[in-house]
Amino acid sequence: MSDISGASGEVELVQLLTPEGERLEHPEYSFSGDDDQIKNFYHDMVLTRRVDAEATALQRQGELGLWASCLGQEAAQVGSGRALGKQDFVFPTYREHGVAWCLGVDPLHLLALFRGIDLGGWDSEQSRFHLYTIVIGAQTLHATGYAMGVERDGLVGTGDPDRDMAVVCYFGDGATSEGDVNEAFIFASSYNAPIVFICQNNQWAISEPIERQSRIPLYRRASGFGFPGVRVDGNDVLAVYAATTAALERARSGSGPSLIEAYTYRMGAHTTSDDPTKYRLADELEHWRLKDPIERVRAYLRRSGSGDEPFFADVEAEASDYAADLRARCLALPDPEMLDFFDWVYAEQTTHLAEQKTHYAEYLATFEDVSQAPVDGLAPAQSASGRQPQPAYPGGVH
Amino acid sequence: MITLTMAKALNAGMRRALEADPKVVIAGEDVGKLGGVFRVTEGLQKDFGEHRVIDSPLAESGIVGTAVGMALRGYRPVCEIQFDGFVYPAFDQIVSQLARLHYRSRGLLQMPIVIRVPYGGGIGAVEHHSESPEAYFCHTPGLKVVTCSDPVDAYWMIQQAIASDDPIIFFEPKRRYHERAELDESLAPAPLHSARVARPGTDVTLIAYGPMVKTCLDAAEAAAEEGHQLEVIDLRTLSPLDMAVVYESVQKTGRVVTVHEAQLNLGLGAELAARITEQCFYSLEAPVLRVGGFDIPYPPSRVEEEYLPDLDRVLDMVDRSLAY
Numbered sequence A: 001m002s003d004i005s006g007a008s009g010e011v012e013l014v015q016l017l018t019p020e021g022e023r024l025e026h027p028e029y030s031f032s033g034d035d036d037q038i039k040n041f042y043h044d045m046v047l048t049r050r051v052d053a054e055a056t057a058l059q060r061q062g063e064l065g066l067w068a069s070c071l072g073q074e075a076a077q078v079g080s081g082r083a084l085g086k087q088d089f090v091f092p093t094y095r096e097h098g099v100a101w102c103l104g105v106d107p108l109h110l111l112a113l114f115r116g117i118d119l120g121g122w123d124s125e126q127s128r129f130h131l132y133t134i135v136i137g138a139q140t141l142h143a144t145g146y147a148m149g150v151e152r153d154g155l156v157g158t159g160d161p162d163r164d165m166a167v168v169c170y171f172g173d174g175a176t177s178e179g180d181v182n183e184a185f186i187f188a189s190s191y192n193a194p195i196v197f198i199c200q201n202n203q204w205a206i207s208e209p210i211e212r213q214s215r216i217p218l219y220r221r222a223s224g225f226g227f228p229g230v231r232v233d234g235n236d237v238l239a240v241y242a243a244t245t246a247a248l249e250r251a252r253s254g255s256g257p258s259l260i261e262a263y264t265y266r267m268g269a270h271t272t273s274d275d276p277t278k279y280r281l282a283d284e285l286e287h288w289r290l291k292d293p294i295e296r297v298r299a300y301l302r303r304s305g306s307g308d309e310p311f312f313a314d315v316e317a318e319a320s321d322y323a324a325d326l327r328a329r330c331l332a333l334p335d336p337e338m339l340d341f342f343d344w345v346y347a348e349q350t351t352h353l354a355e356q357k358t359h360y361a362e363y364l365a366t367f368e369d370v371s372q373a374p375v376d377g378l379a380p381a382q383s384a385s386g387r388q389p390q391p392a393y394p395g396g397v398h
Numbered sequence B: 001m002i003t004l005t006m007a008k009a010l011n012a013g014m015r016r017a018l019e020a021d022p023k024v025v026i027a028g029e030d031v032g033k034l035g036g037v038f039r040v041t042e043g044l045q046k047d048f049g050e051h052r053v054i055d056s057p058l059a060e061s062g063i064v065g066t067a068v069g070m071a072l073r074g075y076r077p078v079c080e081i082q083f084d085g086f087v088y089p090a091f092d093q094i095v096s097q098l099a100r101l102h103y104r105s106r107g108l109l110q111m112p113i114v115i116r117v118p119y120g121g122g123i124g125a126v127e128h129h130s131e132s133p134e135a136y137f138c139h140t141p142g143l144k145v146v147t148c149s150d151p152v153d154a155y156w157m158i159q160q161a162i163a164s165d166d167p168i169i170f171f172e173p174k175r176r177y178h179e180r181a182e183l184d185e186s187l188a189p190a191p192l193h194s195a196r197v198a199r200p201g202t203d204v205t206l207i208a209y210g211p212m213v214k215t216c217l218d219a220a221e222a223a224a225e226e227g228h229q230l231e232v233i234d235l236r237t238l239s240p241l242d243m244a245v246v247y248e249s250v251q252k253t254g255r256v257v258t259v260h261e262a263q264l265n266l267g268l269g270a271e272l273a274a275r276i277t278e279q280c281f282y283s284l285e286a287p288v289l290r291v292g293g294f295d296i297p298y299p300p301s302r303v304e305e306e307y308l309p310d311l312d313r314v315l316d317m318v319d320r321s322l323a324y
Helices: A035-060 A074-081 A097-102 A107-115 A138-152 A179-190 A218-225 A237-252 A282-289 A293-304 A309-331 A338-344 A351-372 A379-385 B006-020 B044-048 B060-072 B088-104 B134-138 B151-163 B212-225 B243-253 B268-283 B301-307 B311-322
Strands: A089-091 A167-172 A195-201 A229-233 A258-263 B002-005 B024-028 B053-055 B076-080 B114-119 B144-147 B168-173 B180-183 B196-199 B204-208 B230-234 B237-239 B256-263 B289-293
Touching: A035 A074, A035 A097, A035 A107, A035 A237, A035 A293, A035 A309, A074 A097, A074 A195, A074 A237, A074 A258, A074 A293, A089 A138, A097 A107, A107 A309, A138 A167, A138 A179, A138 A195, A138 B060, A138 B088, A167 A237, A179 A195, A179 A218, A179 B060, A179 B088, A195 A218, A195 A237, A218 A229, A218 A258, A229 A237, A237 A258, A338 A351, A338 B088, B002 B006, B002 B151, B006 B024, B006 B044, B006 B151, B006 B168, B006 B180, B024 B060, B044 B053, B060 B076, B060 B088, B088 B134, B114 B151, B134 B144, B134 B168, B134 B237, B134 B268, B151 B168, B151 B180, B196 B212, B196 B243, B204 B212, B204 B243, B204 B311, B212 B230, B212 B256, B212 B311, B230 B243, B243 B268, B256 B268, B256 B311, B268 B289, B289 B311
Parallel strands: A089 A167, A167 A195, A195 A258, A229 A258, B024 B053, B024 B076, B076 B114, B114 B168, B144 B168, B204 B230, B204 B256, B256 B289
Antiparallel strands: B002 B180, B144 B237, B196 B230
16 A cells, blocks of 8 residues: 555655755756756746736726636756657646746737637747637647647658657646546557657646546556656756756657656635635645745855846836736736627538528628717617727737 | 448448548448448458458447547548447447537547447337437537438448548438348439438428338328329438538428427427428418327337338328428
């Protein structure tokens, strides 16, 4: 029974940077980058956190319908996101704002989704960052199928770094209970697909603790499916980067899938609609606050002398400016046009839907006609007043 | 001109698609070495390899979900769901994922995926092997749903479905797999999303699809002996519906009976009745009447012949229509 140490029990955890900012050696994993790269990680994490905070504020002010914060998970996301090669392709959940940042997806797109402007409006092929998937775990199968396609395209194991590629799929601890995730593990293993599964175990699936999902540490599940798994300190950007780099290399070389469990913590609520005070203790939050992913990098950079106060101040200032600009752009987003949605249902439009669109347009036109005429203030004319033509949504802004 | 069964016609159609486009792949349980439990994919893995004709793990959501990923990578997967009753584990992947990606991406992404589903009863099968789940999929925007009723349509429609850039649920009437017909490849096929008049007539319009087309043709033959000329429409495309053919027929006959194996409640017949009533109200001599499965789960096979619409039940409803 000694193996059954509980999902949160004491098991090996790859750590290369302690919460106090000390570098550690590990027999298998090492970070070979320099302090400039670590400063870039710091920059990315601070910007990610600032964007996340701005989005939460926008939601509180009624400007977003919802926001799923990634607070506390910046190292897991930036560390893995920055390990990606220029060909690798990512399948996120709906919380990978830090990975989106690393891949150059304008955060405005993320805000647009949560504002109710669109359902994920970025160019996923160009950014190599698939649309957010809200149904838990469903994207793991898409990622696996994509990886199966990559393998069929002959882009695995050629040894050419400009050619070989891999797929990274994110999901959370709750998702590991989903059938789709287990099926994805089976397909990936069976076909030896070039994929890295990254589970950000943030300890909570809304109100349900990890113990409800698993009696064993999640990374150990991988061995049951026939591929390696490793648990890394998800708040250690260097460890996440090192483990992801190794797993990507393994996948690109044709050695198949692997699972990284990034052991982290959801510092905020599940989403802005959630109230974690109903189900978890403040003590736990305080315990994890001491393991903050950004603070430990700041401590390291101070200790090593690579980051001085002007550097930290510059990053903070850049983050503030960025957030202010993002807020302004968010508030300027025009609402979408209902009529456009008829055009995106099918690649080849159907007569039925084209007619339905036409009928709706004609119906709208009757309101516009009424609004031109003198009216006595009854409903139709007032409704029509809000239906002015809008400029197209500036989707490509970055 | 060759004579072939529907199963062979589907096989030949998929072979043509595999030859025509290297991005076409087939995936499903037992589709490779075995050639599928109905042998519809027989010999394809041998000729096109394991990379293109893929024996999948036994997981329907996985089959469809990985097909979505392969489509994102530029492939055109043709998934086989082994039996109608096994499509439900893939429901989320079909309805919430596959059907929406084009829409969610505002038209950027395409999902050229075909999901083949042998469906319908009449083969004496155990539970979950005789279902007609087409209405669930017709109700879902973003999917297109078609079904063939004979080998010639099967041959062309499977190729057209694979060539489509939209996701298509392709229902195959399994009890007609072994019906034969002559295929003349020199004749151009009808468009995929078009209905056809399978038998012209003047008195009552029968609207059917898939396995019930033959039943309705038999009914029309019997009715002719009693002096009633029934027009039989084979819908072929269930979503979108090709209503122009239907309206033209109804304006001529004024009487309509819809026929399907699926349960009546909120089935295709209900949608047909609503649209016909809206568009042909002043042509109708009788209300649109429906024949279908009873609103019970599919019964054990010893009584399935009572459950399934047959020639007598169709003619009984025709009589009721004519009595108005």
